[in-house]
Amino acid sequence: MEARVVTIATELDIVRVRQTVRDIAVRGRFSLVEQTKLVTAASELARNALVHGGGGEVSVSAEPAGPGVRVRLVFVDHGPGIADLDQALTDGFTTGSGLGLGLGGARRLVDEFHIESTPGRGTTVTISSTSGGVVR
Amino acid sequence: MRPTGAVPVLTLGDVVLVSIQVELHDELALRLQQDLAERVAATGARGVVIDVSAIDIVDSFLAKVLHDISATAAMLASTAVVVGIRPAVAITLVELGLPLRGLRTAPSVDVAFTMLGVRQSAGSPASTVPPPAAEHPSSDVGRGRRENVGAHEQLPPSPRVREMG
Numbered sequence: 001m002e003a004r005v006v007t008i009a010t011e012l013d014i015v016r017v018r019q020t021v022r023d024i025a026v027r028g029r030f031s032l033v034e035q036t037k038l039v040t041a042a043s044e045l046a047r048n049a050l051v052h053g054g055g056g057e058v059s060v061s062a063e064p065a066g067p068g069v070r071v072r073l074v075f076v077d078h079g080p081g082i083a084d085l086d087q088a089l090t091d092g093f094t095t096g097s098g099l100g101l102g103l104g105g106a107r108r109l110v111d112e113f114h115i116e117s118t119p120g121r122g123t124t125v126t127i128s129s130t131s132g133g134v135v136r
Numbered sequence: 137m138r139p140t141g142a143v144p145v146l147t148l149g150d151v152v153l154v155s156i157q158v159e160l161h162d163e164l165a166l167r168l169q170q171d172l173a174e175r176v177a178a179t180g181a182r183g184v185v186i187d188v189s190a191i192d193i194v195d196s197f198l199a200k201v202l203h204d205i206s207a208t209a210a211m212l213a214s215t216a217v218v219v220g221i222r223p224a225v226a227i228t229l230v231e232l233g234l235p236l237r238g239l240r241t242a243p244s245v246d247v248a249f250t251m252l253g254v255r256q257s258a259g260s261p262a263s264t265v266p267p268p269a270a271e272h273p274s275s276d277v278g279r280g281r282r283e284n285v286g287a288h289e290q291l292p293p294s295p296r297v298r299e300m301g
Contacts, residue, residue: 011162018159018193036193036224040232043195047162105196105232 003061008049008077017046017058021073024062028069030131038071038129041106045075045125048102053077053123068132078122085115143168145175151254152176152214153245155187165201172205176212183252184209185245189220199234206239216240217248 004024006017021042025035042058049056056077062069082088089104103125107113110127117123143164146153152175154168172184186205188194194202202218209216217240221229229236242248249255 015159015161022192033224033227036222036228037231039193040195040228043193043197044232047195047197102196105234108231108233109228 003059005057005059007055007057008046008075009055011050014043014046014050018043020060021071024060024071025131028062028071028131030069030071030129034129034131037109038073038127041109041127041129042073044102044106045073045127048125049075049077049079049123052082053079055079056122065130066132068130070128070130072126072128075125075127076122077124081119081121081123082115082117083119085117089115143171145171147175147179147181149254150181151183151185151249151252152179152181153185153187155190157190160191160198162197165198169201169205169208173208173212176209176214181214183248183254184214184216185219185242185248185252186216187219187245188225189222191225192222194221194225194229196232196234199229199232199236203236203239215252217242217251219243219245219248 004020006020007013008017018039022035022039025038030038046058049058054077056075056079058076059074060071062071064070089107103115106125106127111129112127114126115123143154143156143158143160145168152172154172156168158164160168172186175181176184184205186202188202191198206216206218219242221241240251242251
């Protein structure tokens with residue numbers, strides 16, 4: 001099992017997160033569509049951590065899972081947190097200038113999605129996907 | 137792809153053309169949006185062709201930029217065509233909830249030019265259909281262009297922008 005941590009402090013770090021996740025997904029033998037979905041989800045969550053959480057970090061790890069590889073990403077920020085998670089996961093809900101599809105959209109692109117948030121303390125989002133077309 | 141540099145904006149006859157060959161970070165994407173709008177306004181280009189075939193991910197931010205470029209072009213009496221969206225990107229955008237309805241797309245730059253009513257011939261990268269006598273691209277931005285475009289394909293006056301939001 002390998003793990004890499006990428007700091008999310010600027011817009012350029014969003015690109016670094018994408019490249020790191022792409023790299024690990026390629027090595028985990030993700031199909032092109034699987035890679036694209038995971039990298040896109042990572043991009044959404046990295047931007048969320050930057051814009052709404054004031055920055056943070058993501059830990060990227062991979063482990064064997066059946067015939068494939070499970071890639072897990074844990075995004076941590078220490079921003080204001082999210083008071084109403086259900087609302088934040090609703091398509092079209094936004095407190096920023098985007099389309100409000102970040103969290104809900106990212107959830108649809110991955111196999112597993114978990115979010116924990118404490119107002120005033122920050123937000124942790126964990127996602128994972130497994131290569132080899134595992135049925136959700 | 138390296139996350140550096142600006143995206144060169146080319147003018148080919150009556151069309152503004154960009155081919156995005158770098159990994160776009162947010163600021164670069166916004167700069168491109170502004171550069172394109174300024175170039176269209178300055179040249180009165182009838183079309184904006186954006187080649188994204190080298191782009192391996194489009195997240196909601198970049199999708200919004202592409203949509204905004206298209207909407208801005210429409211307001212400037214121009215038509216944006218996005219070329220070469222990769223299949224994996226298309227699948228992901230639909231799943232993300234961003235099918236980009238209203239965005240005009242083409243499989244190749246050739247087809248995009250045809251959609252815009254621009255003829256291409258051997259020997260030059262793109263030669264435009266000669267404008268009608270009454271039309272002077274340098275002095276008459278936007279006027280009289282719809283008729284030209286309509287000869288090849290029915291283009292609505294603007295993309296259906298509301299469907300994105």
